[in-house]
Amino acid sequence: MTMFKTLDDADLQGKRVLLRIDLNVPMKDGVVTDETRIERVLPTIREIADKGGRVVLLAHFGRPKGKPNPDMSLEPIAAVLSNRLGKPVGFSADCVGPVAAGIVSALNDGDVLLLENTRFHAGEEENDESFVAELASLGDIYVNDAFSAAHRAHASTEGLAHHMPSYAGRTMQAELEALEKGLGSPEKPVVAIVGGAKVSTKIDLLSNLVTKVDALVIGGGMANTFLAAEGKDVGKSLCEHDLADTAREIVAKAREAGCTIVLPTDAVIAREFKAGAANETLSVDAVPADAMILDAGPASVEAINGWIDRAKTLVWNGPLGAFEIEPFDRATMAAAGHAAERTKAGELVSVAGGGDTVAALNQAGAADDFTYVSTAGGAFLEWMEGKPLPGVEVLKA
Template sequence: MKGKTMLFIDQIDIKGKKLLFRVDFNVPQDAGTITDDNRIRAAIPTLKYALDQGAAIILCAHLGKPGGKVVPELSLASVAERTGELLGINVLLSPDTIGDISQKMAAALKPGQALMLENLRFNPEEIGEKAEDRGDFGKVLASMADVYVNDAFGVAHRENASVVDIPRYAKECCAGFLIKRELEYLGDALREPRRPYVCVSGGAKVSTKLGILNNLLGNVDDIIIGGAMANTFLLAQGYAVGKSLVEANLVEDAQALMLKAEKLGTRLHLPIDFKFAYSHEAVESDGICSIESVPEDALVLDIGPQTIINFVALLAQSKTIVWNGPMGLFETPAFAEGSLAICQAIAEVKDAVSIVGGGDTDAVVHLLDLAEKFSFISTGGGSFLQFLEGKELPAFKTLKECVTQ
């Protein structure tokens, strides 16, 4: 029969069963040493719950972009070892994904034991764009276990075999606690936000954020726009932005969005001054300018001091804050002040729900070691953006439609 709603792992009987987990353990490494294990830690509560219930667990994940080929440097060996340390058990690593060895290792797995399959993306079928390109890869993976559990919000927007095909063949399927938490925070922020509700949107391109901004208009009270994407809106208002990154082909879209915001009662807030330089490679600022006086040969690389004051004052009055995207070229210390100030300001807002999403934004939070000051840090980048855009993620769609027996 068809499931009408997504089930979660604590809603089904898993005692004594084998569970195949899709996890997002795509963690940064330096010469085989994991430098940030937050993605692994995020899935540990779900995995521990399964083990405590007497289940055996099989983990499948990807690492990097090997392009469907075996790349030894992208093996999940260090990931399996770290997962075992966090779980307090030995996590076996299969040398393949759906070959004879992994099949035998999965079949021999006993309750309370754990197995990790080798990098999913060593197999071209995992990332096939069409169902025929993916073949039976998902079907074979599904045959290894009694239950499929997706706890990988970071890839929920991708139509990979491990995301959309396995649940179509699984006997039972559900989502884990990580995804449950993502849905609780992101869903509540969209449906019943505490007000004032402010969205902070930054980053390089308007093109990646237009859908989100349009979807939020009329629901969110204020939208703060920073980063290079603000340049397109300023150009749409008639301001010159020198040689700064801008999407001139989207000026009309920006104008339409500003008109729509005015009609729906959402206030847009743009920078009024900047730190600028004459090269992207600059390590020091060449000065501060207002929006009326950007030098012709300059690039604006961070919001300026008055803009920071304005944005911080607005955030201080907020009760719900959703933040995606830095305010400037934060990787260069000289142009990180705006992003760091916004991060600090959100962290200091009392009695507010604060949600962060996106790799760069997450990096800013951890740069200041303020993760614990935020209500929720999403584990998804593209999934976070598509969710805010109002799209149904492929992973969620198939989890709702999966066959249950």
């Protein structure tokens, strides 16, 4: 089913393997505070090293704007990688030039080397041909394991694939296979849950989804914009009133495509946005002018869970309410828990992604039971919007 080559197709023994990974991890005072992204790439690094490849790691960190910046050095991450792999990981203070070339030429089969931040050179983000050639001179094979950077056509994410045999790493492979199950050729019926604060950031996403799914559940702040577009009074709720026409266009497009749009019918409202604020549950037709909608109510959750029961495939992006503070996390927690149960029972393929989504599913204790949770923010969204991702397209060639 795959349209790209994987590590199964590569002869790695004795080869210098340029492995692009995502090490853009949260750090505080030089210490990594969340190792999720590091954990995800360990299997690919191990496999290449075990098969006798000489692993040369390429990654970016932060936005140094094409110049070296000691605050964005990858050096502290080499120690974390070494610790997690249980073997030494070398470090080169530059990703190209004589220093890098010297260290790479001294590598033995199975060795692992981390090169300094590729974005310390302007040629990385410009996908500059001479910079790509300098990087390419350090390797025999290119493996991309950074789906989260696949929506960028940079030297280390796209350019290199034109210079040498190219393969998807195991993380990239898992991500692409999961996405294919989610929207590429999913088992129907397909239900999408899209939440979050604003419609404005997800217009392309909603427009694409209504043509691909059987039901689209809209939650979070963006649901208020749709309710207001229907002429309902949403009081002081977060709402983009200027996007009423856009909301109506999306609803019309859904109707044409035979996609059911599911909006909240009841809501948890409060006068202030803080944990434990006095709140009540009302019909969305009865929101007081001085109140704001902060979560979907129990009747809405029941309807959403009903759609999850009917679905064979679920794609989820964004929370259903202000899940960061109690008790406005209830709808998100209940629906996430229900989707996790259905997945665990083998009744549902569930694919989720996008920043807040990962946090919400972790909070619900549901993430581990989903079929796949993508840690890629922008790339996951662009994939959901139906846009081709340069870093993936080039692997298909």
